[in-house]
Amino acid sequence: MxxxxxxxxxxxxxxxxxxxxxxxxxxxxxxxxxxxxxxxxxxxxxxxxxxxxxHSAPEIRPNAANGHATTDKIRASHLLVKHKDSRRPSSWREAEIKRTKEEAMSIILAHEARIRSGQTSLGQLAVSESDCSSARKMGDLGFFGKGDMQKEFEEASFQLKPGEMSHVVETASGLHLIERLE
The missing domain is CATH 2.20.70.10 (Ubiquitin Ligase Nedd4; Chain: W;)
Structure with a gap:
């Protein structure tokens, strides 16, 4: 124990x-x-x-045979970096987030560079660095459709092809990197 x-x-x-x-x-x-x-x-x-x-998932396994592989729903994971002006400036990592939006942008751009260079994956980095509780599931948000997420997040997610990662996406929650899984 x-x-x-x-x-x-x-x-x-x-x-x-x-x-x-x-x-x-x-x-x-x-x-x-x-x-x-x-x-x-x-x-x-x-x-x-x-x-x-x-408290982390050992891995996330795609399951295309579960009936969710339709065009109206997609599956994505994300890494979220919050800042003091986020709509809820706290997370599982920090009770009170005090960083500025500029500091959050610097952090997420460094994460993006590490992922794009092949040093790590979004899911691996999300486990310890994402301010979203989905970090426990390697950032996996599961399946969602139009209208389920914040507008900016949804638009960016639906533009991605499976396996693609967005650049930084800003929402009221903070700054995101989004990877479409399915």
Missing amino acids: VSLADAGLPSGWEVRHSNSKNLPYYFNESQKLSRWEPPPGTDTEKLKTYMAEH
Whole structure:
């Protein structure tokens, strides 16, 4: 069993897994509190390592034979970098995101360069660097159709061919790199 100190969480907090969303969340038994973002006082570097080791999908397997391979729905993954002006400036990695939009752009452009150079894949990088809870699933958002995502995200996603990755896409949530899977 991994100690909570290894996870970087404050005393009384633990990582649990949501059956309804199939994602990890944070729970404090004594206070009966649960939250998607890490509680204040979390050592985010320790948490990032812990989550990558204990709460990540080992791999994402395409499943074209599941009836979703239609033209009205696509499957994509993404890597999200939030900034202080994002509509919800917190994530599983940081309780309060304070970076500027310019700093977020610098970060995501560096991620894009690493991916395009072949050093890593979007999915591998998303596990530790994405501010979206889909990081646990290598950024995989599953299948979605028109009207399911923010307009800018949807437009960029539907323009991609399977296997292609977008350049930086800006939405109210932050800055994204999007890879179409199916």
